[in-house]
Amino acid sequence: MDLDTVRTFVAAADAGRFQEAAAELAVTQQAVSKRIAALERSLGVRLFTRTARGAELTIDGQAFLPHARELLRVAERAAASVRSGRRPLRVDVIASRGAASGLMRGFHRAHPEVDLDVVMLFEIEAAVAAVRSGAIDASFRAVAVPGRPLPPDIESVRVLDEPLQLLTGPAHALAAARSVPLARLAGHRIWMPGIVPGTEWAAYYADLVAEFGLTIEATGPNFGSDALLDTIADTPALATFTGGHTRLVWPDGHGLRRIPVTDPTPVYPHSLLWHRDNPHPALTTLRAHLAATATGHDAAGTWSPAWVTGDAA
Template sequence: MDVQALQTFVAVADTGQFQAAAADLGISQQAASKRIATLERHLGVTLLVRTPRGSNLSLDGQVFLPHAKKALTAFEQAEESVRPGSRPLRVDVLNRRIAPAQAVYRFYLGRPGTGLDAVTLRDENAGRAARRVLEGTVDATFRALPPGELPSGITAERLLDVPLQLLVGPSHPLADANGVSPADLAGHRIWIPGIRPGTEWAAFYDAFAEAFGLSIDALGPNFGDEALMDALADSSSLATLVGSEDRYLWPQGHDLRRIPLHDPTPVYPHMLLFRSGDRHPVLTALREHLHTSAPGAPGDVWVPERFDRP
């Protein structure tokens, strides 16, 4: 059913005049008459009866009017619900402990009450996550997706380069270092449980290991972050990699050490993927926030060649 015809019918019913209703709607009287005629043909009844003094509702028109008004109200509510800014922005942060989640959290803290919903699509690789954005499951996602692999309709902005750090227990040979080069990690066992083949982070760590001759594995069951922290605290040889902005907690007695990597500094290139042309005001504000507040990476950085574009 034509919404404009319903609007015209209600306007004529309220004013009692085709001319007055047409003026209120910003259309010609002829256009108003055509809309009503089309609506009446669709329903198979006469809704308005013309008189020398204007137009009156027929019996069918009297019955139809309250339903027409309810239908218009429902349409207006439906339209309002999807106008940019009318619903919370839904952002996939991948993992609530890592840098994208922390960045979005800081954004929210600076704007209390902002309509925002942070979710985690942890079982999706970058390509599938991008399709989720296109489908409308989420409005945006933080991923590392090479520019040549972006689906049509998706815009990607590299807004969050996160330097990697080595995380070790107190008895590890590098525990007291102020910083180490990636090349210095050769021969050390780096364990990152939970890496899944086919994901962008698996591709990142494969490239990193190949570039610097490292051994990075995900062998064994993944019992979660707490189990990993326990294993690091008890080992003199085990190490893992974390982002400088990642938020991991462990008991004080573990005495784990975060050691910066430099010469060069490997960075993980988190990109914000969103639908091209999306006008949601919270998305615009988040992008501006990340542009101005994201921690700057050092000048001498390493990123896999496939990701190394702004």
């Protein structure tokens, strides 16, 4: 059902004259008559009768009028829901406990007036496709994975270098260390069942292993962070890497240790991705907030893969 014909019907019903409805809609009286006639053909009923005083609703017209008004209200609400600045800003943070989620919590505290929808997409291909289609406004990712450059319509800016920490149980050989040089981890078993081939973090850890001779095991099913922490706490031979900004909670009895890694400190690069033609005003606010709170990247004494890009915006 054409909304212009419905809008014209309501205007004519309220005015009682086609001529006044035409003036309100800024069209000709002939256009009003044609729209009403088209609506009547579509519905299979007469909506108006012509009288000396103008146009009066028939019984069918009276029955249709409240529904016509509701159709226009629904259409307006639908348009408002996607109108620039009216709908929530939709941002992909990958996981609820990661650094990107923390960045968005900081943004929300600084800008509580901005409505947010936070989503979690696993694969970078899905995230980039969602950004390009407009399903989401932005995504936090590591860019650019070797062999998979971003499409030319996707912008990116590096917003956070997250230092890695070693997470051990209380009986691990390194548990008492206040910090540990990266080279000292060679020969220790680092267990990370969450590494999935093809992801940007898999590419990151593959380069880390190749450059520093580490042993990272991704064997076994991934039952999530809680199960990982249970195993690390109970198994002295295993440790794992975690991001310094990643939120982890474990029972008091676990006695886990978060140990800074140094000489150099591996940092995981987080970038914000968005479509260059996205007009949402809150996206500009988010980018400005991240730019103001960023601490820089590629600092002395840190390491990240050669393929990691800096500001591409």
